[in-house]
Amino acid sequence: MGKKGSRYSLEEKLVCIHLVEQGMNPHAVGDQYSIKDDQIRQWVTRYHQDGEPGLMRPKPQQYPTELKKEIVQKYLAGQTSYSQLAKEYQIPNIAVIYQWVTRYTSGKSLKTIRGKAAVKDGRKTTQLERIEIAQWVIANDLDYVGAIQKFDVSYGQVYTWTKKFKQGGPSALEDRRGKAVEDHGQLTESEKLMLENKRLQARVERLSTELAVRKKIQELERRNALKRKGTKSSKNSHKK
Structure with missing residues (x-):
């Protein structure tokens, strides 16, 4: 138990949960079995909520790309953890969020590609098309998969x-x-202008998406702040 990428059985999860319930620190259990302590804490929480069925491996779930970006950017903003985000968004495995963050920070797309949909044959293109595509990829933080589809x-x-x-x-x-x-393939002024307009358009679209994500994050943070404030006020009123 503990190899990277391994899938843990119900029995293995129960062993870790039992050790925690006996008073062992989740971090110590994680060190012993080479498992992230956040993962062990999540197992404990799910076990207390739903019993053994809560530990059963769920069927793979597809998440919207915008939701993935929202979660990733919330994590990168700081002041939260994988386990907190998994609990907040009801994602059964914190490793999923870790994978999203890794893909996003390495410039890869968060879009879900089923089967071999992303594998396409090449096609003939003009120099203008190639420039437009390269500019779009750069403007969209090296989203190669997005360019394949677009x-x-x-x-x-x-x-x-x-x-x-x-x-x-x-x-x-x-x-x-x-x-x-003697043919140097020089672009005309109108072609250069058209490419520059498309580059700016791609960048504007990217910034608009980022702005929308930021607004969602700010709204969630505002709701959470109000919820915490309401909980604190309720506790204070009970004390009185």
């Missing part, structure tokens, strides 16, 4: 174009196959 291209294409664009700019995305030496 522009109907392959992961390999998106990754390569973005890397080339970051290193060499628009000219690095020119396709030189079969072209004359």
